[in-house]
Amino acid sequence: MRAACLGAATLAAAALACGCGASITARPPANRFDGAAAMRWVKLQVGYGPRPAGSRASRALAERLRRALPQGRFQPAPGGLRNVVGEVPGRDPGDVVVVGAHYDTKNIPGFVGAIDGASGTAVAVQLARTLGPREVRPTVVFALFDGEESPRGTPDTEAVFVRRGLRGSKVAASAWPHARAMILLDFVGNRHLSLPREGYSDARLWSRLRAAARRAGFGGAFPDRTTGPVADDHLPFRHRGVPAIDLIDFDFPCLHRRCDDLSQVSTRSLDATGESVLQLLLGS
Template identity: 70%
Template sequence: MKLLGVVLAIQVTLALALVSLVATDSLPFADGEAETPRSPRPTVDRFDGEAAFRLLREQVELGPRPAGSEASRRLAERLRGLLPRGRFQEVPGGLRNVIGTVPGREPGFVVVGAHYDTKDIPGFVGANDGASGTAVVTELARTIRRPRHTIHFILFDGEESPRGTPDADFAEEGLRGSKVAARAFRDARAMVLLDFVGDRRLSIPREAYSRPGLWRRLRAAAKRVGAARVFPPETSAAVLDDHIPFLRRGVPAIDLIDFTFPCFHRPCDDLSAVSERSVDAVGETVYELLRTL
């Protein structure tokens, strides 16, 4: 889950300061949704959108995958096997991040992440919220060879807060895997988070905490691969997500999240809500971005 925060105050010094957030359930739903066309077909083909979508479907078919569940443990084993140099990173509470690494040509590293747990709601399978980002990050890790800087691909456990946690406690109770990862990877040159990236009507404006400089590079990459339409030149509300622990440690980070997604934490976040075209457009864009980081 992500809280859609209304920022009451932000003190900007060197580090980011989260002062106060108000959770809201009233998300900007259907407005304009009908006019949003399908995701563009990129002009390049270096990312295997079909393979990524298969991996998305495979996760959904496991059913609900809340942190610590049997299905989540099985998925983690599967993801570890898929990622290059796949390994676990222990997270308190018996949880585990899954990490893969592709070595670079020069010193320094970047982090690309997504969460693989799903919100603990009965019947909730998280095709977009959980599976889409996990699928794209995993497929990127399997595709990219000899990047400039080493890339650590991190699939976070426990992004969602445990069942029954009040929204106001999300920052404390959620983001469990990314807090551990941010400590270990605090020297990252950049962090790119993929969250709701698979919905059929995909439009990803800059999330308000996402660093403008890095976001500009993302949009430039999208333009080069013919996917500019996915990333309109607008800024959306701030979202508490797995990029926050990295931002707090001074890592420039961005969050690719379409928060106009109408099935946010609803049972309709299933296969009918996502599309291979969207997954592919984001995959090609982030592939291109990672060439330049």
């Protein structure tokens, strides 16, 4: 993606107009992404209860998500699973950026995945409904993956997860192998959100995300450090050479525990993620 200077130019113009250059460092947060609406998408998903891949609840949710996305449609995946895909057309039809999240939940009795599943899906859906047609150069594909979690009863190791999980994103990566970038939203809604660069994430694209977050006024959520790599839905894209990043707060204490419920979700964290990724898209 090309780095954008629109934000800086706008701020400089504002500073000139009011003669208050110091305001450049204390910029107000961007306010175009509707964090409260994203919270409503989280609550809607959690309202379906546990949503393991292929379950009745997951399939019903998929119908609802398809209607929520612009140009919403299903993309079949093995085992009868379905990604939900929408898109916002860009000015250059040959240029594609994929924004992804998974909508299935880990198959644990009583587990509703308010953060792990619902938060990333909620931000992706709300971004799709915010970005205007031909507002940016690339067509932005919004891909909600089915079957990210590995099937019940399989060992909880990274090797098994990479082989048996990531089912929807493998299909999506084969559909858009020439995408310019892939932005994965995973654990993005928890209180005290902190998103250092995840170890497999493309360093250049991540630095652009951090710059976009600073422009949006949410740089504090993206500390300048790198954590260990996390196998996730960005890997099938990475393996095809697509620069990919994963927004995941892996210090989330309720990882794959039943406490991953609505009490963990913060509207401000959803908003910080949405505004930052929106700025990144606007600069592309």
